[in-house]
Amino acid sequence: MSPANATATKAGGGGSGDEYEVGKTYEVKLTTGIEFKGIVLAYDSDPHVVIFREGAIPGKCKSMMTTRTVNASFISKANLIGKCKDPLDWKKKKCFVDLSGLLEKEAIAIRRIESIGVGVTAEAQKIFDALSKTLHVKWENKDMVIMEDVRICSPYHSDSVTGGTRAANDRIKKVLNNVREKLQLSSDT
Template sequence: MKSARATVAKDDVGREGDKFALGKVYAVKLTTGDEFNGIVLAYDSVPNFAMFEEGTKPKPLESKTLRMVNANYITELKDLGRVKDPLAKKPLANLDELIKKEVNGIRDVEKFGVGVTAEAQMIFDAISKTLPARWDNKNILVINEVLVRSPYDSYSVFGGTRTANDRVKTVLKQERKRLQLGDT
């Protein structure tokens, strides 16, 4: 076994960087006796460290084993080839799906009234199944133009066009009846 002083980290002209170029695949032997195959992911000449991904083909992040090796302790490097782009991986998550989940999460949070009664929340939930609705403080804004105020009955419906106002009143009466809340 070669001693640490007999390192193979430098190539014929003394340049470590070319030997540890990104994507080079090596069979590596260390002065400690450890041996492994690895793909070069990074190299820093100042502390003389090389970062290897174990194996000869890039793997997904969750199954990756990394080794950071002081190149002074490498006794043998056997060139096994090169991988095209060791850092190019399939994304762990689809960005469009994440955005969709975020939008849905925000929409779900916006469905909960702050400081409203359980009855008010039930009414909101019932209306929002039929018509687009959102909370505007403790009021329910339906179709972005009709406001339903506490006590959330047909007499508490304000604003919007006559058609929209009448539609909200009708839906509200039906939902209150279905929920057995009555309409005062």
């Protein structure tokens, strides 16, 4: 990250030639339509990223601080609304980071990423999503692994279920057939 007195030239839709300077407060609009107010905490020129303390008003601090890391090329508009002397002076403002909240958000994001099959059909993803509502299921390459030992391989029909005990295997086959029926997918061939 750049030192505290560094600046960052606007990229993408910014266009007015202004600079993002640590300590300045901006009203920001992203190309995705998201809008927020924040103080610039840091800028990194290599990936062209700006870190904002969100919702901040110069000279004031809430009991919790939210940070937002933004690729500067996605900023379509940034209006300067103020400047504070030291945005990182946490001792006087008694700000803190909710580490447990950050860890929880990270765990949710990881679960979401892991629930997306890579190189699988839309039908396979629908089946996975339906099964994951009631069963512990994960992707292992293009196979669905349920309860760590039952595997469903492409084309994701009941005859593609392998592994596990006979009872577990039969139960997964029954659940899979019910899911395929609810999703109105073609029956086993």
